[in-house]
Amino acid sequence: MSQLRPKTVSELLANWHAGDDGLRATIPLVYDELRRVAHRYLQKERPGHTLQSTALVHEAYLRLERQGTTQFKNRAHFLAICAQLMRQILVEYARNRNAAKRDAGYRLTLDDNVAFKTRSVDMVALDDALNELAKLDQQQSRIVELRFFGGLSIDETSRALNLSPTTVKRHWATARLWLHHQMAKAADA
Numbered sequence: 001m002s003q004l005r006p007k008t009v010s011e012l013l014a015n016w017h018a019g020d021d022g023l024r025a026t027i028p029l030v031y032d033e034l035r036r037v038a039h040r041y042l043q044k045e046r047p048g049h050t051l052q053s054t055a056l057v058h059e060a061y062l063r064l065e066r067q068g069t070t071q072f073k074n075r076a077h078f079l080a081i082c083a084q085l086m087r088q089i090l091v092e093y094a095r096n097r098n099a100a101k102r103d104a105g106y107r108l109t110l111d112d113n114v115a116f117k118t119r120s121v122d123m124v125a126l127d128d129a130l131n132e133l134a135k136l137d138q139q140q141s142r143i144v145e146l147r148f149f150g151g152l153s154i155d156e157t158s159r160a161l162n163l164s165p166t167t168v169k170r171h172w173a174t175a176r177l178w179l180h181h182q183m184a185k186a187a188d189a
Contacts, residue, residue, distance in 0.1 A: 009075040037151050060085040076160040083150030091127040129182040140175040
């Protein structure tokens with residue numbers, strides 16, 4: 001008796017887009033990855049924060065379901081969208097908790113070997129800076145979201161955005177420097 005080949009995440013997501021229940025079947029396959037992304041967001045939060053990794057993943061899942069079927073290119077694209085949803089959830093949470101006040105609220109460290117390695121930044125200020133970057137260069141903003149918030153590698157980001165790895169590296173470096181400058185201006189204000 002032949003054994004049925006398990007469906008890939010991309011196949012399940014395509015089935016979901018076609019009206020099948022593929023999202024529900026996809027989540028168990030990527031759940032650990034999503035929890036790692038959520039944990040990375042939350043591990044440097046303020047003490048006593050009530051939001052947990054599991055709750056963040058579940059809220060992102062609920063938002064995906066509410067949005068209805070979406071066309072995902074592949075697993076990396078799906079994870080990137082989930083990471084973007086988690087970012088939105090955290091920003092909403094921070095705004096609701098008055099995190100915009102100096103030295104209060106949700107804190108997060110950008111730790112990618114450049115500019116932000118030791119800086120702790122306010123999630124709301126980072127979101128505001130990313131929104132400004134998106135007005136100037138949407139592609140750089142997406143790269144930051146995928147690399148920083150989604151935890152994707154250069155290669156995964158290049159596949160998700162259909163760009164060369166060299167282009168992703170160049171835009172990633174430029175975006176980090178621009179964000180560093182914006183965050184420094186916000187801290188001085």
